[in-house]
């Protein structure tokens with residue numbers, strides 16, 4: 424462990440955020456609004472590291488006609504502070520589209536429009552972030568036998584920088600999930616690669632795509648590839664009987680409410696499991712009804728016209744995927760009859776979901792000071808603070824990866840505005856009012872080492 428030594432310590436912040444996706448952009452905004460309200464003594468200093476070169480939210484899936492699956496009112500701020508200047512409505516006003524949006528009478532903006540909103544909001548707080556900086560290590564810094572700070576090392580094109588934190592907020596998001604043993608490549612994609620890779624096919628006259636999965640992303644890939652390549656077949660392969668609709672009905676939607684987090688958090692383990700079983704279909708392995716109907720309309724129309732190029736292999740799975748320089752050879756196996764169908768394709772796309780990035784993986788030896796439950800899952804308090812041994816004085820907060828403790832909103836946008844307010848309150852509550860705790864030594868970017 425590093426010891427605090429006299430000399431030239433790294434810049435110290437009350438909070439360092441890892442990742443600058445919507446969760447930590449919202450965190451930066453909450454801090455900014457807090458700092459604007461309070462006197463200089465109560466200012467919370469913060470810095471964020473983001474590995475992407477600029478703000479980007481699931482860029483590979485910014486399909487031009489895809490819409491949000493959450494109301495625009497669940498933006499980065501509104502549920503916490505409806506008068507915030509960082510709201511989606513303020514964004515619309517600044518773009519001169521407020522009245523047009525009102526006339527649109529729609530709660531679900533285009534995904535590209537919400538991306539633009541996120542970018543606009545992130546730019547307003549970009550004095551707090553270093554883009555192109557991937558956090559590669561977190562090391563505890565001891566003072567009198569307790570961990571007083573965490574040293575966060577980030578790697579950029581120019582080398583390594585180290586900043587020192589009293590609190591960490593880990594918002595590293597989701598990572599694409601591929602089936603066991605399948606590697607991503609030029610012809611084998613995860614759906615998150617779609618827009619980054621698809622342009623390279625332009626002019627190559629692809630004849631066949633295979634898309635694996637029955638969730639929203641898989642269905643969007645099927646629809647997109649079918650539309651974009653009118654000469655190609657698209658084969659959807661999934662183990663369900665058919666696409667299942669996302670339950671976005673009024674009462675079920677309450678599972679995303681701030682109060683639902685309280686209830687979920689306090690519920691016994693078996694009730695938590697039941698709630699996920701009952702209401703997983705608000706989010707997981709489900710598809711918007713409009714998209715289901717659109718796909719069905721297309722397949723029926725092709726049947727009528729006798730030009731069938733959209734195919735659905737239900738109750739099936741894809742096996743034996745082998746890539747050659749020109750094609751991907753794969754086999755569809757019926758789970759009912761065991762019948763095998765060979766499918767050669769230009770590209771196989773896996774719409775097989777995402778896993779939460781394991782935030783604690785970055786913590787190195789500090790992870791050993793964090794408590795885990797009987798199933799090895801990280802223990803997290805109601806305020807999103809990781810339960811740790813007393814020897815760790817710093818706060819480690821999780822934005823994401825808390826579905827087992829806080830419920831289904833863990834990886835979603837629905838509760839971000841409220842969650843960052845709760846994290847900020849927790850940090851403020853735990854900061855001694857008139858303390859002899861050392862205040863920030865410097866601000867800004869640390870030295871390259």
Ligand SMILES: Cc1cc2nc3c(=O)[nH]c(=O)nc-3n(C[C@H](O)[C@H](O)[C@H](O)COP(=O)(O)OP(=O)(O)OC[C@H]3O[C@@H](n4cnc5c(N)ncnc54)[C@H](O)[C@@H]3O)c2cc1C
Nearest residue numbers: 442444445446473474484491492557558595596597835836
């Ligand atoms: C295609 C798609 C559409 C979605 N649409 C919706 C929707 O409509 N409604 C909804 O509620 N949810 C939606 N989601 C869920 C999604 O998780 C949230 O929208 C949102 O991305 C969560 O924000 P986040 O900041 O927690 O994570 P992310 O957006 O994943 O951001 C995490 C950030 O951390 C960065 N990072 C990771 N590791 C490091 C590191 N070591 N160092 C530095 N930076 C790092 C990443 O580059 C990334 O920018 C969607 C997800 C996908 C994939």
